[in-house]
Amino acid sequence: MYEIDFDDFEKKASQASLFLLSNPHNPVGRIWNEAELRRMADICRKHGVIIVSDEIHNDLILPGNKHTVMAGLSPEIADITLTCIAPSKTFNMAGLATSSVIISNVELREKYAGFINALHLSGGNLFGAVASEAGYRRGDRWVDELM
Numbered sequence: 302m303y304e305i306d307f308d309d310f311e312k313k314a315s316q317a318s319l320f321l322l323s324n325p326h327n328p329v330g331r332i333w334n335e336a337e338l339r340r341m342a343d344i345c346r347k348h349g350v351i352i353v354s355d356e357i358h359n360d361l362i363l364p365g366n367k368h369t370v371m372a373g374l375s376p377e378i379a380d381i382t383l384t385c386i387a388p389s390k391t392f393n394m395a396g397l398a399t400s401s402v403i404i405s406n407v408e409l410r411e412k413y414a415g416f417i418n419a420l421h422l423s424g425g426n427l428f429g430a431v432a433s434e435a436g437y438r439r440g441d442r443w444v445d446e447l448m
Contacts, residue, residue, distance in 0.1 A: 302331065315348050320350050324359075327358055346381060350381070352371060353383045354383070357386060370384065371384065382404075387399050392444075399433045
């Protein structure tokens, strides 16, 4: 199983401003445990690195495993984390503009919103919203059979 070289991670974090985390890891499905996530976050906090946690595969966890949301570990970690989620992987709905980014830090949220608005990427669509709701309300069997 892949393990993080935290000495190398810290060296690289000292020269970075942004860390992109795939949580759970794609394509191998590696589930990061709470201790690993905390250590990554502590290193990022130490060096002023913002975390973008791509958690789009969070519903696709094999039985017996548990996904931990990076931003859910503490308010301090949430303050430096942008969490990306979407039903598209879970329910095979790519292209329906159903993704969301959860940003607790008001300043980061405003910067992100400004960037998204400048690129005219804001807003979803009714079809995507209805499909997402249907998936989450009635898609348990689909997910069970998928996994």
